Amino acid sequence: MNAILQPLLHCPPFYNLLIQIKKRVAYDHKNSTPLVNSLILFMSEFLISEKEQSGYGSPFVPEYVYDALRGLKKFDSMRGRQEDCQEFLGYLLDGLHEEFLAAMKEKPLGSLANGTLEQEDGEDAVKDDEWMEVTGPKNKSSHTRTAHFAETPISSIFSGNLRSILRIPSQKDSVTLEPFQSLQLDLTPDNVYTIEDALSNSTMPEVLDGYTGEKGG
Structure with a gap:
């Protein structure tokens, strides 16, 4: 999982997407998008402090990402075995895509692909x-x-x-x-x-x- 999460951290459009959601979308108390929320927390771990510019921080384990993954049925088949990075990335992106679709059907979130907001229609078809x-x-x-x-x-x-x-x-x-x-x-x-x-x-x-x-x- 770390082999996928770390490169995603260095993908500017994806990073900007999650940071903009954190800044501009109200907190989801129902946790209807657990995977999105967990990755927002993960990205937030790497915000550079104004007081500490060394570029290094304390090591941590993103347990909240593991918890979000455990709640997704498509990850059941990957439990107990070493997953392939490409396969894991595909499952992860599918899970994020489905959460966005569900959220956009309930209340349009807009397109934040590059840090911009645009209205989008969400139909899973x-x-x-x-x-x-x-x-x-x-x-x-x-x-x-x-x-x-x-x-x-x-x-x-x-x-x-x-x-x-x-x-x-x-x-x-x-x-x-x-x-x-x-x-x-x-x-x-x-x-x-x-x-x-x-x-x-x-x-x-x-x-x-x-x-x-x-x-x-």
Whole structure:
């Protein structure tokens, strides 16, 4: 757990989100968002005192974070075993996302992804949309399909969309926008030395052998 909490502390948008909630949202006496509340307490442990600028403080164990996690059903499967960091991060972000959705349905909290406030709608559902997209200098049209997930400050910070284009001769391009939370990157190619290299490699054009379009192309 510490291997995940410490990097989150150094993620400015996430840190700003929790600190702004602490400053601008009334205290939740019902504790309806225990995971959010526990992480606000965790982040508050690292506020630098004006009197002590040494940068070091007393060691502590974030028991309140453990207590919040114990109350979530999705963490039951992880008890009694060494959890994978990526798996734990996924569960943690899902738990935060769900708490924000529930809170926004009851009373909109607004989007605090980067320390700013904006109204957001909270619906825990996935919606598929399809429309015609006009792109390029020749105003070529393409079929675009996208899946929309309910947006919260957590999804705004840690999620994104992958845009893939299927091109078939003599047919309109088919564009798909697919949301992701965890992006898998291949680090094995010899030309991959950085994350930017891995991202470029993952978006290289591919030829689909044997694929037949609607018109037989």
